[in-house]
Amino acid sequence: xxxxxxxxxxxxxxxxxxxxxxxxxxxxxxxxxxxxxxxxxxxxxxxxxxxxxxxxxxxxxxxxxxxxxxxxxxxxxxxxxxxxxxxxxxxxxxxxxxxxxxxxxxxxxxxxxxxxxxxxxxxxxxxxxxxxxxxxxxxxxxxxxxxxxxxxxxxxxxxxxxxxxxxxxxxxxxxxxxxxxxxxxxxxxxxxxxxxxxxxxxxxxxxxxxxxxxxxxxxx
Numbered sequence: 214x215x216x217x218x219x220x221x222x223x224x225x226x227x228x229x230x231x232x233x234x235x236x237x238x239x240x241x242x243x244x245x246x247x248x249x250x251x252x253x254x255x256x257x258x259x260x261x262x263x264x265x266x267x268x269x270x271x272x273x274x275x276x277x278x279x280x281x282x283x284x285x286x287x288x289x290x291x292x293x294x295x296x297x298x299x300x301x302x303x304x305x306x307x308x309x310x311x312x313x314x315x316x317x318x319x320x321x322x323x324x325x326x327x328x329x330x331x332x333x334x335x336x337x338x339x340x341x342x343x344x345x346x347x348x349x350x351x352x353x354x355x356x357x358x359x360x361x362x363x364x365x366x367x368x369x370x371x372x373x374x375x376x377x378x379x380x381x382x383x384x385x386x387x388x389x390x391x392x393x394x395x396x397x398x399x400x401x402x403x404x405x406x407x408x409x410x411x412x413x414x415x416x417x418x419x420x421x422x423x424x425x426x427x428x429x430x431x432x433x
Contacts, residue, residue: 214386215241215264215281215356217412220273222256222263233259234270235410243279243355246387248397248418250425251407257390258284260407261358264388279355280308285346293334297325297344300333301351308352319347322377324370343370350377357387375399394422 220237223230233256241247249257261284262268264275291300301319305312320329323343333341349357359378378387379400389401397404397418404421405414408428415421 214243214278215388216276217264218274218276220263220270220275222259222268222270223410232410233407234263234273234412236273237410237412239405239412239414241356241386241388241405242403243386245403246382246389246401247414248401248404248421249388249390249407250397250404250421252429255407256410257407258360260412261360261388261390265358277356280353281356282349282352282354282358283345284358284360285349291333291341291344294332296332297323297329297336300344301348304348304352310352315348315351318351319344322350322373323347346374350381353381353385355385357381357385359387360390361392397422 217234217237217239220234221232222234223232225231249260251257259268263270264277265281265284266275267283292303295303298316298320301316302312305315323329323346325340325343328336328340329344333344336344349359357378375396381387382400387400389397391397391400401418403414403416404418404425405412406421406425406428413424415424
């Protein structure tokens with residue numbers, strides 16, 4: 214379970230401050246996969262990073278109950294000069310999981326081949342996302358934060374990613390950012406829309422999709 218209490222975050226721009234969160238109060242309940250939707254630039258990835266603890270908010274509180282993953286797809290998690298395998302080992306130690314088991318899982322799942330033993334700085338963005346998704350799926354978290362990563366790779370990899378992720382959701386919660394409405398319907402049980410710094414929660418995916426489509430038809 215994750216609760217946002219009067220959460221506020223903004224950035225300075227040439228036109229004044231850009232708010233991605235304006236006093237947001239929201240509850241992401243345990244046992245649900247929530248689709249986080251909104252326009253491009255609304256701040257969805259920023260919100261995930263704040264929830265994970267990778268970015269500081271300006272005001273308010275984020276209450277986390279249970280373990281929360283780093284944002285899957287956020288490649289800033291990795292040390293660029295370490296290999297994929299070395300990054301796995303480091304993250305395994307941070308989260309207290311078996312290093313050899315995690316390395317074996319990620320090596321097989323990610324399909325990086327020999328690149329797994331090469332520095333992450335040599336990876337393409339897609340390869341980094343494969344590594345991030347593999348590491349996250351190899352560690353049990355009570356809540357997974359996922360940012361567009363299931364769109365990475367070829368059709369076979371995307372299908373396998375969705376299958377593994379759905380298996381994790383049998384025991385865990387998730388907040389999922391994706392522009393694919395098909396993925397929203399396939400993976401999520403509820404939805405939330407971030408619009409102009411405000412977050413609105415919807416108990417069903419179809420309600421959230423309907424409002425999101427309506428919002429996208431309207432100019433800012």
